[in-house]
Amino acid sequence: MNPLWPALAPTHREASLEPLEPGTIPATTLALVAAVLLAAGSLPAAVATAAGRGPLDWVVALGAVGLGVALVLLWPQHITALVALLLLGAAYVRIGGVGPWTLPLYVLAAHAIHVLLGLAAIGPRSARFTRAAVGLALRAAAWPQIGAQVLAAVVLLLSLWGPRGTGALGTAAGIASACVLAGGAWMASRVAGRAEDPD
């Protein structure tokens, strides 16, 4: 038995409060959904990148995705949300090789990862969320996040015909907009999670 594993510790402590109605969602489930979306959103680009190359490229491409998924699962916080959004941003760069059909997948994955991990970062790992709360956050954050990502993707597509450097700048702007949103959520969660004043 590993004494460092909380569930197996000799004095396992119960949660301080627990919703009695069924249907609340634990934070671990939010992290799991975000990890699945990250894998689904970035795997096509990773496979397209490594296809036709050596085994080392396969290891690097799939390893990057696996590392992002592991981080999201183990540490569902804003910083891992940024890592995941960077991975998805890298997938934008390969959109020419994969095909425009993956564009909605990237946009939706970026939106959901941002919201789900932002919610999970509000409370401790044992936090639970009502369905209405998750739905409200997903709907409310859709406008800025999806709008920004769609606009960035459109700029990226236009860059195929636009001046030189527009594509890279558009990608950077898309990632920057996601960083702005995630950074604000990180600051807000810091306010809520500040240490208690013993006085």
Add this chain to the structure above:
Amino acid sequence: MTAPETVPARVVDARNRPASAGPAAHSPQWGVAVVLALLFGVGAAVARRPDIAVFGALFALVAVSVPARFGRRHAPGLGFATGTGSDDPARGRRAVVFRDASGSDGAPALVAVRALAPGGRESALVATAAETVHLGVRVPLGGRRELLHYRVSAFSTDLGICRDEADTGVLTAMLQPQASPLGRLPIPAALRAHAGSHHARLRGGGTEIRDVGPLRHGDDRRHIDWRATARSTDAAGTPLVRRYLAPADAGVTLAVDSRVDVPARIAAWVDPSQDALRMVSSLQLTRAAAGSVAAAYTSRGDRVGLLDAFGFGAPLRPAGGHRQLELLRRRLAALAVPSTSLQPSRTPAPAPGSLVYFFSPLLEPDAASVPAHWVRSGHIVAVVDTLPEIDAAGLPAAEGQALALLLATRAAVRAELATEGIPVVPAGSLRASLELWTLQRARTRALPGAAP
């Protein structure tokens, strides 16, 4: 003996100040997005490149979409129901209801509650401001106890703005003891000469009038009030009858020894990390047993009082009736170990001629001195042993030896009580023990303080 799960509980939110808003809540996202949009716009104008202007439009979209600030209407607050709702006895939890108490005007927001209970791990719940959520919170078996330390925050729906409640709230619960029915109780014949007579609030054959009303089945026809009947305007001509209060002779004093509160598991005596919240403890047994005795005597119309046997706290004078029983239950629910170890020098005296029930775990060496003093003063005293059935599993050798010494002290106290002729009845089987004692007293016709 454990308190059933149907015991009514009062949940009290003990915040010193009402909820108030934390720091000013302006959106950093909005500010950064506006600055970047302006920068890209100026850059596009200077470089005369429309594609850069599109990037500015991207951040302008972000600035327009996110809320710029979180108004004062979103000052977070939390309201707990004053009583518990449905129970979850399978997990030893009770339901408390929380809702957003910010008085928001329906604007959408998320409310996050972080809570920490003694012996539990920190947990949180996130819900919308419009929701009412039933929460399961562990509560003690009885008495007054802090349940939760909590903090509530309100988030804008895009998670970008947070308003934090200024104070940490504390939720306490007060559980009143549940009365178990008792059978035959010792008293009246032996005590009538000592306690004097008084009138109960029940109907009976006393001398003090209770009320006058229409003759019903069971009323004594000799008490028909013909004059009142003649004055009555009742067309049916139903005779009016005088009813009298019943005489009740017994005065009972409940004396509690609240100096220690020991749970059943010995390891929890010294290890605060063990969750003693739901363990049966000596004070919990005291609450339940004293509550049962009080309910049994007051239901017969007798007077019951309460005092701390060692002088901590003010005594409650003997009286009868439902109001007195409610007072007794509240005092028993609030029973706690005194915060000071300085014991008052004067031993409190029970009401003259009253029967005294002394509730104690008999762990202190001087536990027998007070009931012995009362017996010598002419009271009839019964000691109710409130030490729960101890569980010494997993105890280290040194602590095992300490426990053996403590039990030896307890045996000496019980021997001293036996020498004084004071019966000791276990709180765990109070009904059977009291019936046995009643029968023994009826058989021996023992007088107060006399050897059986």
